[in-house]
Amino acid sequence: MSLATTFPPPGLLLAGAVAAAAASLWLLLPGNALGGDRRIRSIGAALGVAALAGLALSGRRLGGLGEEGVFLVVSGVAIVSAAATIVSRSPVYAAIWFALALAGVAGVLLVLGAQFLGVATIVVYAGAILVMFLFVLMLAQPAGLAPYDRVSNEPLLSALAGAVLLGLLTVSIGRLSGEPPACCQVPSRTTAVAGGTTDAAPAAADPGDPFATDHVARLGAELFGRHLLAVEAAGVLLLVALVGSIAMVSRGASVEDASADGRAPA
């Protein structure tokens, strides 16, 4: 059941929310035309809250109050932290906000029924990739706030581009879900899935059940059954990336040492 019959009409609500989000991002991005003092930033934050409320209202009503509340909280955390990531002046704060956004995304994945991926997102991203980011920041960050962190490339046009993209995506999502009325049944699993699985994955595997106790076992059976070749390819990719990054680091260091010694690089 959507808000389609109520005022304001959902299209207008969505357009207003997207426009408010774009204006909010423009006001919050560093180095916009109005200057970035505290008052402008608080106006931008207020517009952002309004946009968030509009987007929340244009979402579908979920089943129970608990599910809806949890989804609103985790998606709100994800979106607010993502916005804070892109408007933070300090890159270190941006990285910390990104960690919080990851926590929100992991929550959304859990609500959507992907237990393993929610946990893997936390472990892989927040545990490994983000720590690598922070290492590089600590290695490469000049003291104080750099001048290029206080300006943006065309903040107005960037915010408009984001608004156009978001508008297109939301309209097409609304079209997708709006065509036939009601009937909120999961379409039955296609025969392609049941036909292609090996004996390790039972045909009744429904990944959508968030409370399934053998979720990870079935995911592993699917991953190492149908997608075994892709797993091997991913392993090769990881190895190549590892070797490549080490080679690039050591090659750059040897070139610098050679030029410092006045020799030609080997």
Added chain:
Amino acid sequence: MTLLPLVHDGLLVGAILFALGLVGILARRNLIVMFLCAELMLQGIAVSLVAWSRQHGDWGGQMLVIFVLTVAACEAAIALVIVLQAFARTGRLDAAAWQSLRESNLPRVIDHGLPAPDTVAPRFPRLTPAGVLPEQDEDEVLHREHV
């Protein structure tokens, strides 16, 4: 096709995250923040894929997200090395430091009127002193080997 309400909301969240990442990658100048924004776009994709997996009741979307995670880890390793090498050459994490690579008919980016840095210093939490300061023996301080 009728989307489940939860899938509709999940797709909406994925679209918002993707659009935010796009705005960040277009607007920000710091190479590392741009890279964080690319990761943000990948997160939006991951949410959308898991939502579609839920919609269709199969594992395809979740499998794709696992491989997206793998590729993102490789991409982070390679790109951070490139960023470090770029920093070693220019001393800046600025994307505009590499603007000599631009098209020949485009104008040069010059920063006019940089906004002043925030004058308000950040306030960090301060520990309250606990207990009394121990008395110091002057002789012992003078003859201490490692101070």
